Amino acid sequence: MDDFTTEIPNQTITISGKTYTAEDARATSGKPSRLQTHFRKQEGEENFLAALSDFLAEWFDGSDTVKVHTSGSTGTPKALHVEKRRMMNSAMLTVSFLHLRRGENALLCMPLQYIAGKMVVVRALVAGLNLIPVTPCGHPLQSIDLPLTFGALIPMQVYNSLQNPIECERLKNIRHLIIGGGAVDPAIVQTLRSFPHGVWSTYGMTETLSHIALRKLNGPDASEWYTPFDQVALSLSDENTLVIDAPLVCPERLTTNDIVEFNRSRQFRVIGRKDNTINTGGVKVQIEQVEAALKPLLPLPFLITSAPDIKFGERIVLLVQATSLSDEGQEAVSKAIGQLPAYWRPKQTIPVNALPLTGTGKPDRATAKAMARNACNIDG
Numbered sequence: 285m286d287d288f289t290t291e292i293p294n295q296t297i298t299i300s301g302k303t304y305t306a307e308d309a310r311a312t313s314g315k316p317s318r319l320q321t322h323f324r325k326q327e328g329e330e331n332f333l334a335a336l337s338d339f340l341a342e343w344f345d346g347s348d349t350v351k352v353h354t355s356g357s358t359g360t361p362k363a364l365h366v367e368k369r370r371m372m373n374s375a376m377l378t379v380s381f382l383h384l385r386r387g388e389n390a391l392l393c394m395p396l397q398y399i400a401g402k403m404v405v406v407r408a409l410v411a412g413l414n415l416i417p418v419t420p421c422g423h424p425l426q427s428i429d430l431p432l433t434f435g436a437l438i439p440m441q442v443y444n445s446l447q448n449p450i451e452c453e454r455l456k457n458i459r460h461l462i463i464g465g466g467a468v469d470p471a472i473v474q475t476l477r478s479f480p481h482g483v484w485s486t487y488g489m490t491e492t493l494s495h496i497a498l499r500k501l502n503g504p505d506a507s508e509w510y511t512p513f514d515q516v517a518l519s520l521s522d523e524n525t526l527v528i529d530a531p532l533v534c535p536e537r538l539t540t541n542d543i544v545e546f547n548r549s550r551q552f553r554v555i556g557r558k559d560n561t562i563n564t565g566g567v568k569v570q571i572e573q574v575e576a577a578l579k580p581l582l583p584l585p586f587l588i589t590s591a592p593d594i595k596f597g598e599r600i601v602l603l604v605q606a607t608s609l610s611d612e613g614q615e616a617v618s619k620a621i622g623q624l625p626a627y628w629r630p631k632q633t634i635p636v637n638a639l640p641l642t643g644t645g646k647p648d649r650a651t652a653k654a655m656a657r658n659a660c661n662i663d664g
Contacts, residue, residue, distance in 0.1 A: 286376065286379065286411075287411070288372075288376055288379070288410045288411060289409070289410055289412065290372050290376075290410060292306070292344065292368065293306050295344075296409075296412070297309060297340060297405070297408060297415065298387075298408065298413070298414045299336070299414075299415045299417060300414070300416060300417070304319055306344045309337065309340040309341055309344045310341060310344040310345065311341040311345065316341070317340070319337045319340060319341070320341060322337075323336065324337075331419070332396075332417060332420070335396045335397075336405070336417055338396075339396050339402060343405075343406075343409070348367055349365040349367055349368065350365070350368060350402070351363055352364050352365075352366055352397070352398065352402060352490055353397050353398060354489075354490045364490060364491070366490075366493060367535075370493055370532065370534070371402070371406045371493050372406060373532040374406075374493040374494055374532070374533045375403060375406045375407040375409075375410045375411070376410060377513050377532070377533075378407060378462075378495070379407055379411045381498070381513065382434065382482070384407070384411055384413060384434055384460065386413070387412060387413070387414055388413055388433035388434065389413070389414050389416050389430060389431060389432050389433050389434070390404060390407065390408055390415055390416065390433065391404075391418065391424065391428070391432050391434065391435040392405065392408075392415050392416065392418065393419075393420055393421070393424035393436075393437065393441065394420060394438070395643065395644070398490070398643070398644055399490045399493060399494050400436060400464055400644070401420075403436075403493065403494040407434075413434065416428065416432065422440060422441060422444045423441070423444050423448070423451060424445075425445050425451040425454040426448075429454075432454075432457070432458045432459070433458075433459045434458070434459070434460045434461075434462075435455075435458040435460070436462050436463075436464065437461070437463055438463070438464065438466060438645050439463060439465065439466050439467070439472065440645045442463055442468070443469070443472055446475055455479075456479050456480065457481070458481060459481045459482070461481065461482065461483045461484070462483075462484045462485075462486050462495070462498070463483070463485050463486065463501070464486035464488065464494070464495060465645060465646065466644070466645060466646045468485050468501065469579070470576075470579070476502050477502045477503075477506060478502070482500070482502070482503070483500070483502045484500055484501060485499050485501055485510075486498055487510045487554070489540070492528060492530060492533055492534050492538065493533045493534070496512055496516045496530050496533065497510040497511060497512040497516065497552070498510065498511060499511065509547055509549075509553050510551060510552050510553065512550075512551075513530075515531075516528065516530045517529040518546075518550065520544070520546070523543075524543050524544070524545075525539060525540055525541055525543055525544070525558050526539075526540045526542045528540065541558040541559050542554050542557055542558070543555040543556050543561075543570070554572075555572070555573070556570035556571060556572035556573060557571075557572070557649075559649070560572060560649060562600055563598055564590070564596045564598050564599060564627065565595075565597065565627070566597075567627045569628055571588045571589070573628075574588045574600070574624065574628045574630075575588050577624055577628065578602075578620055578621075578624065581619075581620035582604075582617065583616060584605060584613065584616070584617070585604070585605035585639055586602055586604045587602075587647050588600060588601070588602060588603075588630065589603060589649065589652040589653045589655070589656045590653060590656065591632070591653070591657055591659075592657070592660075599630075599632065600628070600630040600632075601631070601632045601634060601656040601660075602617070602621070602632070602633045603634050603636050603652055603655060603656065604633060604634070604636070605635075605636060605637070605638060605639050606635040607635065607637060608635055609633070621633075632656075634655070634656060634659045636655060639652070640652050
């Protein structure tokens with residue numbers, strides 16, 4: 285039987301080995317909590333610790349909801365108020381799936397304005413995990429020298445950790461590693477296949493209060509298919525996008541923008557997003573598929589986007605991270621594009637100083653499209 289504490293006033297939070305009560309974390313009469321006052325006096329990581337204590341004060345404030353922000357990967361970020369009860373349900377699903385136990389170390393290295401960071405804290409609250417906070421950065425394992433049972437990282441953090449032998453060894457020793465916030469590059473997946481402990485890619489979003497499905501990236505049961513939690517029912521919309529029924533975490537049926545396909549076991553894999561489909565000359569091209577095909581061919585950071593075209597309706601545009609393209613760079617781009625199917629080939633290449641990314645490191649598709657339009661001098 286899982287040992288969960290779901291009555292919020294009875295919960296405690298253990299941070300770096302020290303346990304605090306609800307009374308320690310609760311702000312009253314407009315005054316900061318004892319935990320807020322304590323953490324703001326700390327040196328080194330005071331900003332992140334202050335953010336952590338602020339979230340805990342909100343968690344214990346007696347209301348039924350907390351505020352979270354969407355990442356803005358396909359549009360303007362927005363604030364949502366989500367139920368604490370459903371956040372705890374989500375936390376229990378993950379803790380049960382991974383068999384996490386009270387007192388085990390859980391790494392917190394995600395920004396706390398987004399659902400991923402908040403859910404790491406909630407898992408620690410309901411399961412009694414020992415939270416190890418590290419200010420969100422590209423190298424969260426740089427200063428961690430203790431065994432970690434659970435860690436949630438984004439692909440960029442995993443990639444950076446793999447480049448450093450010490451950090452790589454620490455990453456390898458995390459007993460349960462989940463990776464979310466974006467697609468995991470096939471080259472990273474190949475490196476992770478030999479890891480001795482469980483590594484999973486997650487599927488979820490703010491509205492589902494973090495992930496509702498996992499796919500194993502290593503070991504004999506590694507797969508390209510996501511397996512939903514038992515309490516989650518999935519189906520397809522008329523446009524082949526994923527429909528989620530997960531009443532424990534989301535009060536309403538959720539129709540996503542993710543185009544997916546199912547296998548006979550009712551597992552699914554993501555083909556791309558509906559709003560990332562380019563209709564060029566009557567042919568529908570999925571941005572993610574073009575990017576996946578170009579990835580091993582083009583040795584430059586890039587994104588695929590589109591711009592209006594008088595003949596084709598939309599034309600495929602390649603954004604390349606470079607101040608300018610040398611003859612050698614242009615040759616590399618042309619060679620890579622030439623290996624794509626004809627209807628996938630970008631009709632225009634635009635060098636940009638930096639590729640647009642959201643606060644969680646995902647491609648900012650709306651900004652990418654605006655950059656292409658501006659470069660092409662297209663209004664609207």
